[in-house]
Amino acid sequence: xxxxxxxxxxxxxxxxxxxxxxxxxxxxxxxxxxxxxxxxxxxxxxxxxxxxxxxxxxxxxxxxxxxxxxxxxxxxxxxxxxxxxxxxxxxxxxxxxxxxxxxxxxxxxxxxxxxxxxxxxxxxxxxxxxxxxxxxxxxxxxxxxxxxxxxxxxxxxxxxxxxxxxxxxxxxxxxxxxxxxxxxxxxxxxxxxxxxxxxxxxxxxxxxxxxxxxxxxxxxxxxxxxxxxxxxxxxxxxxxxxxxxxxxxxxxxxxxxxxxxxxxxxxxxxxxxxxxxxxxxxxxxxxxxxxxxxxxxxxxxxxxxxxxxxxxxxxxxxxxxxxxxxxxxxxxxxxxxxxxxxxxxxxxxxxxxxxxxxxxxxxxxxxxxxxxxxxxxxxxxxxxxxxxxxxxxxxxxxxxxxxxxxxxxxxxxxxxxxxxxxxxxxxxxxxxxxxxxxxxxxxxxxxxxxxxxxxxxxxxxxxxxxxxxxxxxxxxxxxxxxxxxxxxxxxxxxxxxxxxxxxxxxxxxxxxxxxxxxxxxxxxxxxxxxxxxxxxxxxxxxxxxxxxxxxxxxxxxxxxxxxxxxxxxxxxxxxxxxxxxxxxxxxxxxxxxxxxxxxxxxxxxxxxxxx
Numbered sequence: 001x002x003x004x005x006x007x008x009x010x011x012x013x014x015x016x017x018x019x020x021x022x023x024x025x026x027x028x029x030x031x032x033x034x035x036x037x038x039x040x041x042x043x044x045x046x047x048x049x050x051x052x053x054x055x056x057x058x059x060x061x062x063x064x065x066x067x068x069x070x071x072x073x074x075x076x077x078x079x080x081x082x083x084x085x086x087x088x089x090x091x092x093x094x095x096x097x098x099x100x101x102x103x104x105x106x107x108x109x110x111x112x113x114x115x116x117x118x119x120x121x122x123x124x125x126x127x128x129x130x131x132x133x134x135x136x137x138x139x140x141x142x143x144x145x146x147x148x149x150x151x152x153x154x155x156x157x158x159x160x161x162x163x164x165x166x167x168x169x170x171x172x173x174x175x176x177x178x179x180x181x182x183x184x185x186x187x188x189x190x191x192x193x194x195x196x197x198x199x200x201x202x203x204x205x206x207x208x209x210x211x212x213x214x215x216x217x218x219x220x221x222x223x224x225x226x227x228x229x230x231x232x233x234x235x236x237x238x239x240x241x242x243x244x245x246x247x248x249x250x251x252x253x254x255x256x257x258x259x260x261x262x263x264x265x266x267x268x269x270x271x272x273x274x275x276x277x278x279x280x281x282x283x284x285x286x287x288x289x290x291x292x293x294x295x296x297x298x299x300x301x302x303x304x305x306x307x308x309x310x311x312x313x314x315x316x317x318x319x320x321x322x323x324x325x326x327x328x329x330x331x332x333x334x335x336x337x338x339x340x341x342x343x344x345x346x347x348x349x350x351x352x353x354x355x356x357x358x359x360x361x362x363x364x365x366x367x368x369x370x371x372x373x374x375x376x377x378x379x380x381x382x383x384x385x386x387x388x389x390x391x392x393x394x395x396x397x398x399x400x401x402x403x404x405x406x407x408x409x410x411x412x413x414x415x416x417x418x419x420x421x422x423x424x425x426x427x428x429x430x431x432x433x434x435x436x437x438x439x440x441x442x443x444x445x446x447x448x449x450x451x452x453x454x455x456x457x458x459x460x461x462x463x464x465x466x467x468x469x470x471x472x473x474x475x476x477x478x479x480x481x482x483x484x485x486x487x488x489x490x491x492x493x494x495x496x497x498x499x500x501x502x503x504x505x506x507x508x509x510x511x512x513x514x515x516x517x518x519x520x521x522x523x524x525x526x527x528x529x530x531x532x533x534x535x536x537x538x539x540x541x542x543x544x545x546x547x548x549x550x551x552x553x554x555x556x557x558x559x560x561x562x563x564x565x566x567x568x569x570x571x572x573x574x575x576x577x578x579x580x581x582x583x584x585x586x587x588x589x590x591x592x593x594x595x596x597x598x599x600x601x602x603x604x605x606x607x608x609x610x611x
Contacts, residue, residue: 004145015049023035054107216229230270299333321426515544
């Protein structure tokens, strides 16, 4: 047989892992984890078993419940995408144990020194396993097809606390008696440390494994939602920003069925977090830039909440089918926003997505294969081609089906789809078969092949039609034609309105236009990072050096890729020539250690491209 995932060594003839029991000792001095993992397979197996690793040291592989050594080999040569193959040799076994150690540069972990945190007291660590980074924390079949249940023990310094994408089962304080012999094995904890126990009873793909540890506080914002962050003003601001979370959960349940994960807790991470949010079940990760102060950060929460059904319950089988996660979730997010915030807000979001999709399709003009919904990523790292295409083209495809069959029929289909495939990982072809079976004749009304396998934007792509959306687009067109915005034009504008306006402007403007815009509306000082970065990206491309200092501040304050890539790209292609390039390279060298490893790799590639 052969691998069934282009990003994993997992072999289709081998049994998949069903449960992992983890024990991890977090060492903040060396920025490593000493760990052990006990694996349970679907059934006993004789022969090779392939696991994915990246930069892991493997100490032992032993039988369970005995500790008899088992033969194994760890590939010396590291594949630039897959990492190192760990081959274990089994003899009619369904369980075994591995002890291992992570590397200080593990791609899924960011270790922060106290000076890099809000409180400046304690170090901090958090994970980011999507898409193929779980293998840098523990050996696993790092493919979405391998859904696992797990239990975990985190051993951390006593003054810290932790949270995990799992149920918290308790915290064990140090046993009285500093010597291990004074306490039973299950009660002993080294002096100055504690252990926290977690359990995930629902099967998840490895990329949803997540934890955070450090100086963490929390507040309840609903009957099943708690917000975590460092104990700083951010916590109070997050509590206010996400006050409507329970209402979102209720509306989502009306649309998609019962919420199956019990808790929907939120963690506001340090600014270096590379994404807007990460949908880890029970413990969603959020960027601090989601806290705007006007509840508009709820769009990110709505997206991560929607993943609780589309992505976490029904998961793409491989990253070739990534649109099944993100296209469905973008559709679901906008349905939630429509109910909670109104149709006009949902349509502004759709319009913004249309502009972003056109921009990314243009960015892929030399690699149009990555504008397909079903991609072929053999030999390609998923982080290298991450884009808005699976989100917005996927959304447009589902919206096209909704318009064809009617919302009521599509809602019924959507609930049936989720119920039928819950806790499963499927590919695009499985979805298409289900679609044609449950919406008979749909393939005669919509060209499914064009949408799924075709490049670019299909001819039946649709812009939203709404009063506010049309008003903002008209303002963009008028501005391009030389008419400045009036106070009356923008009197009711919020973040999405400004983003849509800016996204529909040329990437380069005259200095007089930039100066007037910023002078009138202080866009470079906006509390809404989406607005500020959209404006400063134009500044970067245009070579308006008077505001380059504002760009530098942004690049040093956040690590979110949505902001870093356009700002760095704008500087590297700036009308200012070498001045923009020099600024980009200097800032990157100064703050590289503040960025997450995922961001570091992507930005280094970008800088190399324009060297």
